[in-house]
Amino acid sequence: MENRVPTGAEKLIQCLEREGVEYIFGYSGGAAMPIFDALVDSSIELILVRHEQGAAHMADGYARATGKPGVVLVTSGPGATNTVTGLLTSQMDSVPVIVLAGQTISAMLGKDGFQEADVTGITYAVVKHSYLLKDAADIPRATREAFHIATTGRPGPVLIDLPKDVTQGPCEAPFVDEVDLPGYHVPSHGDDVAIRQAAEILSNAKRPVLYVGHGAVISQAGKAVIRLAEKLRAPIVNTLLGKGAADETHPLHLGMLGMHGTAYANKAVDNCDCIMAIGARWDDRITGKLDEFCVDAAKIHIDIDPAEFGKMVTADVAIAGDARLVLEELIPQVSTADTEAWLDQCEQWRKRYPLKYAKQGGLRAQLVLDKLHEVTQGDAVITTDVGQHQMWAAQFCLSTTNRHWISSGGAGTMGFGFPAAIGAQLGCPDKKVWAVCGDGGFQMTQAELATAAIHKLPVKCLVINNNYLGMVRQWQELFFENRLSGVDLVGNPDFVKLAQAYGVKAMRIKRPSDVERILSEAQAYDEGPCLVVAEVVKEDNVFPMIPAGAPLSGMIVEKPKEQMAKPTGST
Amino acid sequence: MSSPTPIQNAPGFRPIAPGNAEKANRDLHTISLLVRDAPGVLVRVAMVFSRRGYNIESLVVSPAARHGFSRMTVTCSGDPAILEQMIKQLAKLVDVVHALDHTSSDRYETEIALIKIRCAGEERREVLEIAEHFSAKVVDYAAESVILRVYGGSEKLDAMISLFSDDAVVELVRSGKILMTRALEVT
Numbered sequence: 001m002e003n004r005v006p007t008g009a010e011k012l013i014q015c016l017e018r019e020g021v022e023y024i025f026g027y028s029g030g031a032a033m034p035i036f037d038a039l040v041d042s043s044i045e046l047i048l049v050r051h052e053q054g055a056a057h058m059a060d061g062y063a064r065a066t067g068k069p070g071v072v073l074v075t076s077g078p079g080a081t082n083t084v085t086g087l088l089t090s091q092m093d094s095v096p097v098i099v100l101a102g103q104t105i106s107a108m109l110g111k112d113g114f115q116e117a118d119v120t121g122i123t124y125a126v127v128k129h130s131y132l133l134k135d136a137a138d139i140p141r142a143t144r145e146a147f148h149i150a151t152t153g154r155p156g157p158v159l160i161d162l163p164k165d166v167t168q169g170p171c172e173a174p175f176v177d178e179v180d181l182p183g184y185h186v187p188s189h190g191d192d193v194a195i196r197q198a199a200e201i202l203s204n205a206k207r208p209v210l211y212v213g214h215g216a217v218i219s220q221a222g223k224a225v226i227r228l229a230e231k232l233r234a235p236i237v238n239t240l241l242g243k244g245a246a247d248e249t250h251p252l253h254l255g256m257l258g259m260h261g262t263a264y265a266n267k268a269v270d271n272c273d274c275i276m277a278i279g280a281r282w283d284d285r286i287t288g289k290l291d292e293f294c295v296d297a298a299k300i301h302i303d304i305d306p307a308e309f310g311k312m313v314t315a316d317v318a319i320a321g322d323a324r325l326v327l328e329e330l331i332p333q334v335s336t337a338d339t340e341a342w343l344d345q346c347e348q349w350r351k352r353y354p355l356k357y358a359k360q361g362g363l364r365a366q367l368v369l370d371k372l373h374e375v376t377q378g379d380a381v382i383t384t385d386v387g388q389h390q391m392w393a394a395q396f397c398l399s400t401t402n403r404h405w406i407s408s409g410g411a412g413t414m415g416f417g418f419p420a421a422i423g424a425q426l427g428c429p430d431k432k433v434w435a436v437c438g439d440g441g442f443q444m445t446q447a448e449l450a451t452a453a454i455h456k457l458p459v460k461c462l463v464i465n466n467n468y469l470g471m472v473r474q475w476q477e478l479f480f481e482n483r484l485s486g487v488d489l490v491g492n493p494d495f496v497k498l499a500q501a502y503g504v505k506a507m508r509i510k511r512p513s514d515v516e517r518i519l520s521e522a523q524a525y526d527e528g529p530c531l532v533v534a535e536v537v538k539e540d541n542v543f544p545m546i547p548a549g550a551p552l553s554g555m556i557v558e559k560p561k562e563q564m565a566k567p568t569g570s571t
Numbered sequence: 572m573s574s575p576t577p578i579q580n581a582p583g584f585r586p587i588a589p590g591n592a593e594k595a596n597r598d599l600h601t602i603s604l605l606v607r608d609a610p611g612v613l614v615r616v617a618m619v620f621s622r623r624g625y626n627i628e629s630l631v632v633s634p635a636a637r638h639g640f641s642r643m644t645v646t647c648s649g650d651p652a653i654l655e656q657m658i659k660q661l662a663k664l665v666d667v668v669h670a671l672d673h674t675s676s677d678r679y680e681t682e683i684a685l686i687k688i689r690c691a692g693e694e695r696r697e698v699l700e701i702a703e704h705f706s707a708k709v710v711d712y713a714a715e716s717v718i719l720r721v722y723g724g725s726e727k728l729d730a731m732i733s734l735f736s737d738d739a740v741v742e743l744v745r746s747g748k749i750l751m752t753r754a755l756e757v758t
Contacts, residue, residue, distance in 0.1 A: 307659035
């Protein structure tokens with residue numbers, strides 16, 4: 001028995017063990033059965049989900065919380081296609097996820113076999129790379145390459161399609177440690193000349209701004225960002241996904257910029273004379289109308305992906321490299337500029353345009369999220385779904401720690417928040433993990449309540465329930481003469497009863513006076529998952545807001561008196 | 572049973588007319604790629620173009636001198652700024668060793684075409700005369716047709732084809748452009 005040749009599936013699982021995989025998020029099925037069988041004898045724990053989309057988001061949340069790749073195992077055909085939304089989410093936000101998909105036997109490929117789908121074909125557009133393995137001998141090499149590609153450079157999802165005969169048959173190939181990928185280049189240290197130019201521009205700037213994105217989270221550049229900001233005396237702003245890279249409570253930090261960023265962050269960016277993007281990609285949520293974005297400001301762009309240079313904005317200096325390494329080389333070369341007047345101006349904006357919300361008139365989502373920040377003391381891992389609650393959470397739950405803010409940015413994937421929290425909780429068992437969801441997104445993946453309950457994960461889910469698709473309703477109110485269409489979620493279940501039906505502890509917040517008590521109770525509860533439903537006022541809007549396609553100067557801080565023109569930008 | 576429609580009369584068929592060829596050549600870019608000979612590479616490369624609505628004019632793929640690698644030569648036309656972005660996206664693909672735009676580099680380019688011309692009797696002499704002027708070789712000589720093989724710059728091929736009427740050209744197959752940079756620079 002000792003010398004028995006392993007099957008392809010056994011070899012695959014051994015390869016995953018060698019990569020240090022702790023969990024596989026999966027859903028079984030015919031074509032993947034040899035792999036599920038091999039898992040029985042493995043040290044890797046299978047997290048059986050209730051829908052493959054949940055598995056993909058859990059792996060994504062695990063990866064974002066830990067920095068380690070998340071692994072998904074699904075069967076062929078519909079099992080694999082259910083991961084496509086998760087792959088897009090991971091691809092857009094540069095998250096290392098490996099999807100292992102069972103496939104019909106090689107001899108049936110292309111013949112419309114049962115549960116066959118051309119999964120490599122379907123997913124070309126949403127992966128960093130992919131493999132269709134037709135020979136078990138390729139398993140060790142492809143697995144090693146997949147992990148290398150997923151986790152290095154600009155991270156991203158990699159898919160491996162595994163025909164059943166390949167996983168069932170013998171695999172004599174040895175393990176592979178080295179990768180040989182002549183077409184795969186990963187910049188690390190930036191170019192010296194470019195760094196020197198950047199240092200000169202920064203040192204001469206009178207009104208500099210450091211604009212921090214997800215790349216800074218991935219490369220753990222936050223401390224270097226703070227050091228640079230302190231040396232330059234420059235304010236910091238971050239993107240939605242850059243939250244937590246550099247402590248948002250630092251005095252030089254102005255919080256999130258962009259469509260629903262703080263007014264003071266956006267005013268700083270709109271008036272700066274130098275902006276440096278650190279692992280950020282000048283997304284259209286950030287720049288607003290591109291033609292009017294920082295027209296006269298010098299632009300410096302640090303990114304590990306050279307394809308980002310010139311995609312949206314042409315920078316004066318582009319530095320290809322790891323954000324942390326580049327900053328560490330840059331910091332000694334900058335000299336402190338005279339920016340006190342600029343910082344004073346930013347402070348005035350901060351005082352004049354604070355984030356605010358009405359304290360009267362029922363339970364406000366902003367109050368709930370403000371209190372969540374207090375109750376968690378900024379130390380919880382917070383995942384969000386997509387919509388109004390996401391923006392309020394981003395505004396009020398200031399993130400102090402790297403990898404403690406997990407949200408679907410680029411893809412804006414509803415249904416992401418709750419499964420991502422399950423993945424994050426598995427990856428960070430000692431952390432308090434909160435999923436902040438809307439009633440719309442939560443219902444897309446709520447079946448994962450079972451997954452959380454079975455594993456007794458102390459993950460907390462806060463459903464901000466306004467019985468609406470709130471962000472779309474907000475746009476319809478502001479830009480479509482309040483002609484509401486497809487946004488009323490009448491038919492919502494009683495979420496407390498729903499959670500209880502899964503054996504999950506659940507509580508309801510109805511009054512502002514209950515908020516702190518119930519959130520604290522949930523925060524302390526660690527025997528299993530806990531769901532809190534906040535029944536908030538139905539019609540509330542997120543401000544500040546820059547209408548899509550408008551310039552940063554077009555920001556509105558409260559509801560305008562008159563009907564606004566339809567936005568010209570994307571969604 | 573009706574006789575099959577001659578291909579040149581089929582909808583959508585249009586030999587390159589001189590006017591169109593000139594227009595297309597004005598901002599025609601030639602990109603060379605060295606890629607791993609792996610399944611799916613062609614799709615990934617093509618998707619970089621199709622996602623941005625870029626039309627590929629020609630695409631030649633063949634084994635490279637180095638075992639396990641292939642060469643691709645792509646010609647396309649369009650906005651240079653978008654093209655620059657696309658070359659970066661091509662270079663980013665794991666299986667692409669390099670992607671280079673040769674629009675302004677010192678290079679040798681060539682293309683080959685096979686042209687089947689309907690000609691009998693008196694017309695034939697004229698066809699052969701044209702062929703001679705373009706150093707084209709007759710590779711098939713039949714009762715009512717000839718096949719000409721011609722190679723050289725794409726413009727030369729365009730010029731030759733334009734001398735035949737649409738009705739005379741029974742069939743046209745062009746290889747697409749291949750190129751190599753001059754001296755020791757690698758393409």
